[in-house]
Amino acid sequence: MSDAPGYGLADEHESLRRAVREFARAEVAPVIGDYYERAAFPYDIVAKMGAMGLFGLPFPEEYGGMGGDYFALCLALEELARVDSSVAITLEAGVSLGAMPVYRFGTEEQRGRWLPDLCAGTRLGAFGLTEPGGGTDAGATRTTARLDGGQWVIDGTKVFITNSGTDITALVTVTAVTGRGPEGRPEISAIVVPSGTPGFTVGQKYSKVGWSASDTNELVFADCRVPADHLLGERGRGYAQFLRTLDEGRVAIAALSVGLAQGCVDECLRYSAERTAFGRAIGGYQAIQFKIADMEARAHTARLAYYDAAARMLAGLPFKKEAAIAKLVASNAAMDNARDATQVFGGYGFMNEFPVGRFYRDAKILEIGEGTSEVQRMLIARELGVGPEGSRAS
Amino acid sequence: MNIVVLVKQVPDTATERKLSAADSTLDRASADGVINELDEYAIEEGLRLKEAHGGEVTILTMGPDQASDSIRKALSMGADKAVHLVDDALHGSDAVQTSYALAQVLKKIGFDLAVLGSESTDARTGVLAAALAERLGVPQLSLASKVEIDGSTVRIQRITDYGYDRVEGSLPAVLSVVEKINEPRYPSFKGIMAAKKKPVEKLSLADAGIDPALVGLAGATTQVVDFADAPPREAGTVVKDEGDGGAKLAEFLAAKKFV
Numbered sequence: 001m002s003d004a005p006g007y008g009l010a011d012e013h014e015s016l017r018r019a020v021r022e023f024a025r026a027e028v029a030p031v032i033g034d035y036y037e038r039a040a041f042p043y044d045i046v047a048k049m050g051a052m053g054l055f056g057l058p059f060p061e062e063y064g065g066m067g068g069d070y071f072a073l074c075l076a077l078e079e080l081a082r083v084d085s086s087v088a089i090t091l092e093a094g095v096s097l098g099a100m101p102v103y104r105f106g107t108e109e110q111r112g113r114w115l116p117d118l119c120a121g122t123r124l125g126a127f128g129l130t131e132p133g134g135g136t137d138a139g140a141t142r143t144t145a146r147l148d149g150g151q152w153v154i155d156g157t158k159v160f161i162t163n164s165g166t167d168i169t170a171l172v173t174v175t176a177v178t179g180r181g182p183e184g185r186p187e188i189s190a191i192v193v194p195s196g197t198p199g200f201t202v203g204q205k206y207s208k209v210g211w212s213a214s215d216t217n218e219l220v221f222a223d224c225r226v227p228a229d230h231l232l233g234e235r236g237r238g239y240a241q242f243l244r245t246l247d248e249g250r251v252a253i254a255a256l257s258v259g260l261a262q263g264c265v266d267e268c269l270r271y272s273a274e275r276t277a278f279g280r281a282i283g284g285y286q287a288i289q290f291k292i293a294d295m296e297a298r299a300h301t302a303r304l305a306y307y308d309a310a311a312r313m314l315a316g317l318p319f320k321k322e323a324a325i326a327k328l329v330a331s332n333a334a335m336d337n338a339r340d341a342t343q344v345f346g347g348y349g350f351m352n353e354f355p356v357g358r359f360y361r362d363a364k365i366l367e368i369g370e371g372t373s374e375v376q377r378m379l380i381a382r383e384l385g386v387g388p389e390g391s392r393a394s
Numbered sequence: 395m396n397i398v399v400l401v402k403q404v405p406d407t408a409t410e411r412k413l414s415a416a417d418s419t420l421d422r423a424s425a426d427g428v429i430n431e432l433d434e435y436a437i438e439e440g441l442r443l444k445e446a447h448g449g450e451v452t453i454l455t456m457g458p459d460q461a462s463d464s465i466r467k468a469l470s471m472g473a474d475k476a477v478h479l480v481d482d483a484l485h486g487s488d489a490v491q492t493s494y495a496l497a498q499v500l501k502k503i504g505f506d507l508a509v510l511g512s513e514s515t516d517a518r519t520g521v522l523a524a525a526l527a528e529r530l531g532v533p534q535l536s537l538a539s540k541v542e543i544d545g546s547t548v549r550i551q552r553i554t555d556y557g558y559d560r561v562e563g564s565l566p567a568v569l570s571v572v573e574k575i576n577e578p579r580y581p582s583f584k585g586i587m588a589a590k591k592k593p594v595e596k597l598s599l600a601d602a603g604i605d606p607a608l609v610g611l612a613g614a615t616t617q618v619v620d621f622a623d624a625p626p627r628e629a630g631t632v633v634k635d636e637g638d639g640g641a642k643l644a645e646f647l648a649a650k651k652f653v
Contacts (some may be wrong), residue, residue, distance in 0.1 A: 015470060015586045023580050053582030066583035 007307060013075055016068070020076045023052060029355075032084045035213040036358060039205075041166055042213050045087055050121020055094050059103055063111055064119035070096075070248060071310045072254035078303075081259025082266065083355075086213035086364040088256045093119070093162035093214075096249045098125020101173050101190065105233030105241050110192070114171060123170035128158035128193075128219055129242060143221065145176035145191055150228050152178075152191050154199070156219040165202035165217040169195045172219060175238045190237035192230045199224030210361035247320055249370045250327040251313060254306035257330035257366045260359055261299040264334075266340035267293050267356050271345060282344070291340045298333035305329050317353040321383035328376040331366035338363035395449035395543070398500060400510040400522070401468050403427040403461040417611060418618035419486050420516060422458065429464045432511025434471075435571050438578040439541060440509045441472045447543055450474045452503065456484060456496055462594065469589035470581035476594040477503055480604030483599055486611025489517065495609050499602045500530060505566055507548065508557050512537050512570040512653075533563030539574040552554040582618035 009017065020258045027048055035042045049055065057073045059065025066072075073095055081088035102110060102125065117123035134140050143156025154176055157166075164172050179187040193200050203218035233241050272283030272292065282288050309322035341356040342349030349356050367373045375377040381387070405411045405425035414421040429437075440451045453468040453476040455461050465476045479499050487495065500508055508530075513520035527534030535541075539551035539558060546565045551558040553572055579590075599606050607613060633642045647653045 012583070012590065015466070015581065015589075016583050019586070020468075020583045052580040053584060057583055061584065067587060068583040073584055127441050222489075 007303075009075075011325060012068075013072060016072055017075045017079055020054070020079040021082070023048070024080050025187035028080065028087055029083045030265055031297075032087065032213060033353060033355075033358070036084075036086065037212075037352065038211045039088075039207070041215050042087060043167070046090060046121060046168075048071075048271055049087065049091060052093055055099070055171070057095065059099065059115065059119050063103065063115035064117075065115075066119075069314055070251070071307075071314055074252055074306060074310050077252055077255045078259035078262070081256040082263040083259075084213070084358070085260055086211050088259060089162060089214050090124070092249070092252050092256055093126065094121070094124045096252050097127035097245065098163060098171075098173075100248070100256070101127065101232060101241065101245055102192070105190065105237075107229075109229070113183030114192070117170055123168050124163040124166055125170055126160050126161050126164040126172040127242075127245070128164065128172045128174035130160050131159060132157055132159050140179055141175055141186060141188055143174060143176040145174075145178050145189065147178075148225075148226060151225040152176075152228060152230060154191065154193065154224040154226070156221050158219040158221075159363065160206070160216055161213060161219050162216050164215065164219055165205065166215045169215075171195060172200075173232055174219075174221065175242060178235055178238075181236075187236040189235045190232040190238040190241055190263045191226060192232050193221070193224060193226055193233065194230075197224055197226055208365075210358070210363070210365055247323050248313065248322040250376070251306055251309045253318070253366060254302065254309065254326035254330035255325070257327075257334040257363075258299055258303045258306060260363060261295065261302060261330070261333040261337040264337035264356060264359055265292060265295045267354075267359075268295065268341050268344045271348075275311055288344055291344055295337045295340050298336055302326070302330035302333040321380055324371075324376040324379040324383070327371065327392070328380070331363075331373060334359075334363045334366050395443065395447050396504060396506045397440045397444055397449060397451045398454050398503065398505040398508045399433070399436050399451060399468070399473065400496060400508060400526075401437065401453050401455045401464060402430040402511075402514050402516075403455065403457050403464040404430045404514055404516040411516070411600045412569070413618070418621060419611065423461065427460055427463060429467060430516070432513060432515075432571065432573060434511075434578040435573055435575050436509045436511050437468050437471055437473060438576045439538075439569075439571050440507075440601055441579070441612045442576065443507070443509075443541065443543060449506070452477060452505075454496065454499060454503070454508075455479065456492065456499075458485075465594055466589055467581060469592045469594075470585040472578055472585055475591075475592055478594055478596045479602060479604075480596055481599045481604075483606050483610050486614060487609045488614040488616045489519040489521050489525065491609045491613065493522055495599075495602070495604050496522070497526055497529035498604045499597060500526070502597075502602055507543075508568045508569075510570050512572050523568050527568040530566075530568065533567045534570075535561055535563050535567055536570045537643050538569055538571045539573075541569065541575070569644055595628045596636060619648060 053066045054076050056065035058070045062389045068169045077088050077092055104112050118125050145152045145154045171192050173190050173192050175188055175190055177186040178189040199222050201220045206216050272288050273281055275282045305326040309319050309326040312319035312322050338360040342360045345356050348354050351357050406428045409425040412421040412424045444451050453473045453475040455465050456479040521537050524534055536552045537552050539553045540551040542549045548567050549562040553559045
């Protein structure tokens with residue numbers, strides 16, 4: 001099994017990885033199937049994740065964080081997703097979409113007001129970007145916010161917003177058009193809307209193909225008023241701000257994808273040793289061996305890709321291309337491994353009670369969320385300078 | 395309060411565990427070492443008592459070099475420092491010798507409360523708490539599912555087959571805990587980082603004032619003379635219900651003298 005230290009992880013990262021691995025096995029694995037079947041949000045698991053400091057991983061201690069880095073978060077996401085993706089995406093969205101924009105773009109006052117609860121995991125944050133008319137084309141935002149008597153008045157609809165409707169959701173950062181530039185280009189800003197603000201309604205919870213134990217909702221803002229000091233970062237910088245948020249988020253989703261891909265290997269190793277056909281364990285057949293070998297190769301290479309992107313990010317180097325590559329190959333690996341793992345399990349792979357059935361349902365969204373695979377290819381090509389004007393490379 | 399938690403590193407129960415063919419002792423190389431499960435509850439209880447009453451939690455481990463992994467984990471959970479009794483001469487020590495060695499260290503470092511899991515998942519002798527209390531001449535409060543400290547009095551609920559007994563004793567004391575007592579915390583990243591800077595004192599036999607003649611395989615009071623793998627489980631009996639299933643089950647149970 002892949003429990004041996006490797007890749008030259010620092011001691012503290014390796015210790016964290018082990019602690020989260022242990023947590024996922026002991027606290028998540030035995031109970032998550034039930035939440036998943038009921039499409040219920042696992043409040044008690046989230047509380048335990050909060051108690052071990054996972055929601056504060058990349059934030060400084062002065063805000064209640066753990067003083068770690070984004071790579072530590074990625075390792076935690078991988079180990080959680082190795083067992084279950086619903087809890088992993090709850091953490092991913094809570095940290096990189098909920099708390100990170102407040103930390104990165106908030107004023108000292110805003111950080112002090114919101115971060116301690118978000119870092120403790122006692123409250124969750126969400127990021128409202130995608131709208132019914134489009135996600136990838138974020139510049140086409142329809143939601144508006146106008147200043148009126150010292151308040152932002154927000155009108156619009158957001159869709160597919162993770163962590164936005166739980167009992168412990170504290171806030172949603174929404175992107176909205178706050179004006180027009182000289183050529184009519186929309187000026188987009190980010191505004192924090194606390195849960196319970198009048199005019200902010202959480203719509204029906206979606207029935208999803210996967211990630212069933214995570215919270216995803218449609219949000220409606222109608223004459224929703226928040227104080228002017230809820231503007232996050234500079235007015236008109238909302239678009240630029242969330243691009244950085246998305247680049248980081250891609251590395252995190254890559255880590256989560258690698259977890260799912262590795263979880264498929266874990267399950268198949270166990271099952272192929274136990275299950276017999278024609279008088280011997282199915283692991284004795286090359287048809288199974290080759291499948292598992294391919295699965296391990298995909299998980300391994302995808303892991304290297306996200307480690308590399310994370311290392312560049314932490315070193316302050318450009319990482320847009322590497323993040324896109326990591327997200328692309330890792331979500332592919334997750335999808336391919338989920339398909340192969342269910343095949344190894346045969347009929348049992350089609351049963352929801354087996355983890356691989358969950359993995360199969362959870363894999364598809366990885367090719368869509370936080371930038372589709374097509375967007376990743378677009379970004380990679382753009383970074384290479386491939387375009388209508390011809391390649392930049394000589 | 396000076397709390398010492400005794401932590402043993404044992405082979406992971408999730409992996410295949412073996413004895414070494416050479417001397418019938420545990421083959422430590424064949425399995426990953428982890429903190430004995432019940433000792434995690436002891437660490438948690440030590441930390442909670444410290445949080446409630448102040449003081450310091452010291453981890454005490456006897457074991458080979460690789461036990462330092464387990465010590466580090468205990469420190470990352472929140473213990474303040476550790477003492478590691480490590481010496482090749484300890485190899486093969488049995489429960490009686492182990493209690494002597496650990497009692498010597500406890501005398502040397504001092505304690506108000508020594509806390510440990512009620513047994514280890516490897517040897518499972520379950521006698522260490524009693525042996526330590528005897529050697530140290532202090533009360534033993536065993537199998538605790540709840541602990542309260544009031545001044546120099548320790549009160550526990552001691553689990554029994556019929557419920558629990560209320561037992562009390564005075565500090566200093568030896569306390570053994572069961573898994574009902576709490577839910578051990580997981581190390582946080584902050585705890586992991588802090589653990590890197592916490593002191594771990596390594597003691598040899600000489601440092602701890604332990605007589606080498608009284609420990610180790612050669613002088614052990616018990617010996618493993620032989621061992622064998624557990625026999626594979628035999629297939630069970632399938633009772634097919636053809637209208638007389640109940641009678642067949644009753645016959646089966648009667649034949650085995652269950653009814």
